[in-house]
Amino acid sequence: MNLVSLLLNILLDGVAYAMILFMISVGLSISLGLMRVVNMAHGAFAMLGGYITIAVMNQMKVPFEVAVIAAIVATAIISIPLETFLIRKVYGRNELDQALLTIGIAFVVIAGVNSVTGANISVIKLPYYLNGSIDLGFRSLPTDRLVVIVLGLVVTVALWFFVERSAFGVKLRAAVDNAAMAEAVKINTSRLYVISFALGAALAALGGIAGASLLPMEPTYALKYLVLFLAVVAVGGHGTLFGSFLAAVILGIIDTATKYLAPEYSSIAFFATMLIVLAVRPQGLLGANGAKS
């Protein structure tokens, strides 16, 4: 293919892949940045979002749209007792304890799903208007990819408004910057934590559903793709919305470009990029300087 269509392909497919990565990872970035908890169970929430959607659609025969909303809400609700009774216990402790606990949660979720569905992949049946592809003139783009790109941009803008402009967002940023001072001005930090954890879980669920055409639902999903999400957060810097966005776009485009130009190296390009960024800027592209818990 000629150079122009090659570049357009890389841009289009790269951004589509990036939006999926972003939507799943942004929740992890926020909860990591806010609560300083290494949450390895994040992939499990994305997975729960997908599986609950499938279960609700099959068992209760509701339309796709209703099932998606129900799954996002249900995942957020499930995350609340997990945060209150389990994860809160390791807030002050070292990262290894946090990682071990949250990986344990991920394993439990994997085993639970495996016992219910078996080791096969499960597919979310998209409604008719999301199937097929759209003809863009120079090539066709699957409809669900286009929807994901739009959704990713909408989520970015919505989150930005929420974090920068809303009262909750102000308190969130205050607690991130200085938890002790936030407590001193009567900001209820523990309620803040629960809400932002649930928000992160809800975003993960949305990302899992949106990305299901790319990352299909299977019991090992929670840990299999965790590396991708962690890479996005590491490259972007934790606690920053635009950091995740930027990292996802960069990683997505580099990964897609190598797939077109040098496919044998495409799996290494993703992680090589991460290595280079972290070597130059260990806190991530937009991470706060010297932010160590």
Added chain:
Amino acid sequence: MKTLSRLMLAVAAAAGSAIASPASAEAVKVGIIAPFSGPSAIFGQYWRAAMDAYRAINGDTAGGQPIDYVYRDLPGPNPAAAKALAQELIIKEHVSYLGGIVYTPNALAIAPLAEEARVPTVIFNAAACSVLQQSKYLVRVSYTLPQVSGPIAKYALDQKLMNIVTMVADFGPGIDADNAFTAQFTAGGGTIADHERIPLSTTDFTPFAQSAKAKSPQAIYAFMPGGPSLFGLIKAYQNNGLAQAGIRFLGSDMDERDLVALGDSAVGLESGSFYSASHDSDVNRAFVSKLPPDIHANPASVEGYDGLHVIYKMIEASKGRSDPDVAINAAKGLAWESPRGPVSISPATRDIVQNVYIREVMKVATGVINRELRTFPAQPDNCTKK
């Protein structure tokens, strides 16, 4: 440490053959090494269910000999663990036969043990050409890539698909599939426009599908491991307009498990394989009927069925005694009607000789199936001596 276990193996082998115990009611022990946990747990689950199905049809005893099964979990390619498990089964559990094994590295690690302890081993899956040469006590009931790719290439040539792009997973079996297909295809006058090597960890297949489309081939030949990778590739094929552009899909399998996930969207996809669940025979219908509802009849489960058949025949021939040479000789040349069709074990290579079918996905009342279009009978394993 290594010398000690080798000494123990030699003693066990000597003791086993010296004490030719009379055919007694003491059960013959069979050790099965397979993944029962982890991402490949499908194999262990399906093999176990298929073996139960075989026993439901053929009885629990082989030639009157009762059998004890010992299962060991080997979740992935791990030669050290494979060797340790085989050692444990041979020395501690005193198995007379080994079965199972998904991954070639594991098979290669177990082969020297089978040779030294003289334990007939039926390989249910590990499909690389080099495996069976490692020990004269190995028999295989799965397939090889040259065996299956050859007929697909011939079918492509017959269908006048002269320009093809291959899209294979970038690992041993994928590259073998690419080489086997290419050799046969180009020998018949076809041209390969591009060899696409897709990393195993790929989740987004769109770039590869677009690159293939840009070369305007008449078809693509695809080999990906079953599960999310094959599913992703097929989705990319469908969503990027390759079918509309007149590019046909020739797969190196279309696992019935993936068909369930793909549903109606898979209709029309062609593939070549040694087993289709819809194969029209009484033996196959009996096999499928005995499988529990969550276990699909597919190439993996039929491997378990046929593997146990070979073990049964070896036990019958050696009358329950531990007589490895009699057992292996009984396996060589063994012929039977498998759910796949008529099969036999080649005396020269100890590999399975079987029909290879070209299938097309078709919609029927119960869902989608692989419908057999054409049969290439009695294909040998086609592993050329390197």
